[in-house]
Amino acid sequence: MAGTLAEKVWEAHLVRRGEGGSPDLLYIDLHLVHEVTSPQAFEGLRLAGRQVRRPDLTIATEDHNTPTLDIDRPIADLTSRTQIDTLRANAKEFGVRLHSLGDADQGIVHQVGPQLGLTMPGLTVVCGDSHTSTHGAFGALAFGIGTSEVEHVLATQTLPLAPFKTMAITVNGTLPAGTTSKDIILAIIAKIGTGGGQGYVLEYRGEAIRALSMEARMTICNMSIEAGARAGMIAPDETTFEYLEGRPHAPEGEDWDAAVEYWRTLRTDDDARFDAEVVLEAADLEPFVTWGTNPGQGLPLSASVPVPADIADEGERETAAKALEYMGLTAGTPLRDIPVDTVFIGSCTNGRIEDLRSVAKVVKGRKKADSLRVLVVPSSARVRLQAEAEGLDVIFKEFGAEWRNAGCSMCLGMNPDQLAPGERSASTSNRNFEGRQGKGGRTHLVSPLVAAATAIRGTLSSVGDLDLPDAIDITTFDGTPLDGVGASPLGESVVDLPIPVAIGSAPSGSAAGQPALR
Amino acid sequence: MEKIHTHTGVGVPLRRSNVDTDQIIPAVYLKRVTRTGFEDALFAAWRGDPSFVLNQEAYSAGSVLVAGPDFGTGSSREHAVWALKDYGFRVVLSSRFADIFRGNSGKQGLVAGVVSPEDLEILWKILETRPGTEVTVDLEAKTATADDVTVPFQIDDYTRWRLMEGLDDIGLTLQQADKITAFEATREPWRPKTLPARHLPSVEIEAARPV
Numbered sequence A: 001m002a003g004t005l006a007e008k009v010w011e012a013h014l015v016r017r018g019e020g021g022s023p024d025l026l027y028i029d030l031h032l033v034h035e036v037t038s039p040q041a042f043e044g045l046r047l048a049g050r051q052v053r054r055p056d057l058t059i060a061t062e063d064h065n066t067p068t069l070d071i072d073r074p075i076a077d078l079t080s081r082t083q084i085d086t087l088r089a090n091a092k093e094f095g096v097r098l099h100s101l102g103d104a105d106q107g108i109v110h111q112v113g114p115q116l117g118l119t120m121p122g123l124t125v126v127c128g129d130s131h132t133s134t135h136g137a138f139g140a141l142a143f144g145i146g147t148s149e150v151e152h153v154l155a156t157q158t159l160p161l162a163p164f165k166t167m168a169i170t171v172n173g174t175l176p177a178g179t180t181s182k183d184i185i186l187a188i189i190a191k192i193g194t195g196g197g198q199g200y201v202l203e204y205r206g207e208a209i210r211a212l213s214m215e216a217r218m219t220i221c222n223m224s225i226e227a228g229a230r231a232g233m234i235a236p237d238e239t240t241f242e243y244l245e246g247r248p249h250a251p252e253g254e255d256w257d258a259a260v261e262y263w264r265t266l267r268t269d270d271d272a273r274f275d276a277e278v279v280l281e282a283a284d285l286e287p288f289v290t291w292g293t294n295p296g297q298g299l300p301l302s303a304s305v306p307v308p309a310d311i312a313d314e315g316e317r318e319t320a321a322k323a324l325e326y327m328g329l330t331a332g333t334p335l336r337d338i339p340v341d342t343v344f345i346g347s348c349t350n351g352r353i354e355d356l357r358s359v360a361k362v363v364k365g366r367k368k369a370d371s372l373r374v375l376v377v378p379s380s381a382r383v384r385l386q387a388e389a390e391g392l393d394v395i396f397k398e399f400g401a402e403w404r405n406a407g408c409s410m411c412l413g414m415n416p417d418q419l420a421p422g423e424r425s426a427s428t429s430n431r432n433f434e435g436r437q438g439k440g441g442r443t444h445l446v447s448p449l450v451a452a453a454t455a456i457r458g459t460l461s462s463v464g465d466l467d468l469p470d471a472i473d474i475t476t477f478d479g480t481p482l483d484g485v486g487a488s489p490l491g492e493s494v495v496d497l498p499i500p501v502a503i504g505s506a507p508s509g510s511a512a513g514q515p516a517l518r
Numbered sequence B: 001m002e003k004i005h006t007h008t009g010v011g012v013p014l015r016r017s018n019v020d021t022d023q024i025i026p027a028v029y030l031k032r033v034t035r036t037g038f039e040d041a042l043f044a045a046w047r048g049d050p051s052f053v054l055n056q057e058a059y060s061a062g063s064v065l066v067a068g069p070d071f072g073t074g075s076s077r078e079h080a081v082w083a084l085k086d087y088g089f090r091v092v093l094s095s096r097f098a099d100i101f102r103g104n105s106g107k108q109g110l111v112a113g114v115v116s117p118e119d120l121e122i123l124w125k126i127l128e129t130r131p132g133t134e135v136t137v138d139l140e141a142k143t144a145t146a147d148d149v150t151v152p153f154q155i156d157d158y159t160r161w162r163l164m165e166g167l168d169d170i171g172l173t174l175q176q177a178d179k180i181t182a183f184e185a186t187r188e189p190w191r192p193k194t195l196p197a198r199h200l201p202s203v204e205i206e207a208a209r210p211v
Helices: A005-011 A039-048 A078-094 A109-115 A130-138 A147-156 A181-192 A214-227 A238-244 A253-263 A314-327 A353-363 A381-389 A392-399 A448-457 B027-031 B079-087 B099-108 B117-129 B157-165 B169-174 B177-184
Strands: A014-016 A024-027 A030-033 A058-061 A097-099 A124-127 A141-144 A158-161 A165-172 A200-205 A231-233 A276-281 A288-290 A298-300 A342-345 A373-376 A424-427 A442-445 B006-014 B064-067 B091-094 B111-114 B134-138 B143-146 B149-152
Touching (some): A005 A141, A005 A231, A014 B177, A024 B177, A030 A109, A039 A147, A058 A109, A078 A097, A078 B027, A109 A124, A109 A214, A109 A381, A124 A130, A124 A147, A130 A141, A130 A214, A130 A231, A147 A158, A147 B099, A147 B169, A181 A214, A181 A298, A214 A231, A214 A238, A214 A353, A353 A381, A353 A392, A353 A448, A381 A392, B006 B117, B027 B079, B064 B134, B079 B099, B091 B117, B091 B134, B117 B149
Parallel strands (some): A030 A058, A030 A124, A058 A097, A165 A200, A165 A276, A342 A373, A342 A424, A424 A442, B006 B064, B064 B091, B091 B111
Antiparallel strands (some): A024 A158, A288 A298, A288 A442
16 A cells, blocks of 8 residues: 555554554654653653663663753752753663763764664654654654653553654755755745644655755754644655764664665655645745744745734734734844844754854854854764864854853753843744743744854844855755865764663763763 | 543633743743642743733632643643643643643643634633633533533543543553564664664763853
């Protein structure tokens, strides 16, 4: 029977098909864990006397609470420290692999899975974090779950799930210069709304999607949840296989060949039917920014702040008026005239090496606007190392930006990286909700290129507003390093190391492969 | 989990759409490691506003929240459900819920019932006209009654059955342990394992300092 990509992955994981209205029971290949949504799940296991069924399919990292400065000192915020300590204790008690702050493999959970080669096509991937949809970029069925479900997966390695509907989102043509995959997804969300994807798994297809690097695909799938969809997927292809091959946990030898042979079957059949279809022309896109307080309130940068009175739908009109009040914006103001106080470059949406390279290309040899601060936060410690190997850190520092340690950081402000009340950011993250980046903070979601141009000009800007030398090719987002600036640390031989979490007799606080935190 | 057949309590009209989980409970409150005690965090950003509905005496002891469409969007945090339950809510009625929030609700014994936009408006009018009006929610009949008005709501049969029986998901699944073990035997060797751990060589990470 003809099937979509999502249906094929679903079928391959059926432990038991639901009957009489009960949900299907699906096997989970990979469970990612972090400190915020796991403590109550481990507590539940402990109270019920249950074990983690498959520690070998589970991996934890510290990301939401971790500071991005002074990471070798005790975490100042006591509750943050408690969450981190709780994860460490739980990982030790239940035998779960953990990459702690200070470890070279620590980072945002959605970067750690792909960079270790754990995220692969055809898997089911879950995490107690809604941006788990990121992993769909590999052709995995990946979605966020709540803490009860985290406990369920820990105990059973399965999840009871009701079937979903499928939506095809086709992006035809070629992206114009200065636009990125972030602009594609912001445009999609503005088109279908923050609830448009509810109940659906989205599949992104078409020429413009095929042309994207893995990093850019992750950006798109990452924000599927902002359209209300639990998961977004892209069928695997040569780009996917190339990204995976040679990574620490990628299959080897015969296993690799068998995997690739299977992965090539993971595409929607030509005669399969989607429950809904959306089509976009890439050529129509331009840099997109949000003006309001949900990710669907976005417009092309050339537009102006909307006038609520012009909005026909009463509910939307009220929502827009409330958003403008919160955002401190005047209807009709050109978006390009909005000055920002902080530029945040980072997060699981746009904190990967390619994002840092594209920002570095734009800001190299320039100075940031005096009126604002610029935070650059790599998505993982490995990304930080790679950026440093390529000399990007020097470019950022000379530009006047702060070069931080890895983590979720100002995307959600659970650590000290927050906006002050009334402070306005251009942020490469994924949510512009009220108070998301700090109480009273005002967020404009942007691409890394818009963030870079904004940091230079001081107001929301695109690279088209800059006088860039012809030699700089901002259309290339193929993951290649900047010209002549060092080699990537990836590609070195992979080594087996002792399990980095202190299981059993390993000394606590200085697990193998990571420096002790003082 | 406590069995729920019917629930009667003060209805609270929350005339807002797109109430995302950051509004239900801001991220700063997610740092706790317990399962209870989140009542102070519910709608924290709005609780300082005297005109906010829960700050009005007639509504403050409410247990049936009647909210606008797209309730619970955004982050997957289950804390949103805990905060609602800890405050005292047992039922949320809305014309549309975010998927993850609805799933989380069912697992924690919070009834998330979908009413039509028209019925939502009717319930709001009743609750706003006579603050403190009680709403009776009947899971068996799938209806909500306020004054002399009874409106239907939707909830999937499986979640409804579990809520009415007070069944815990994990216990139900572990009844299928044989099937899970049989499935595991069929998994291909290329599927990844996190243990034994493989990495690139470890490198000391330099701590960034304030500038």
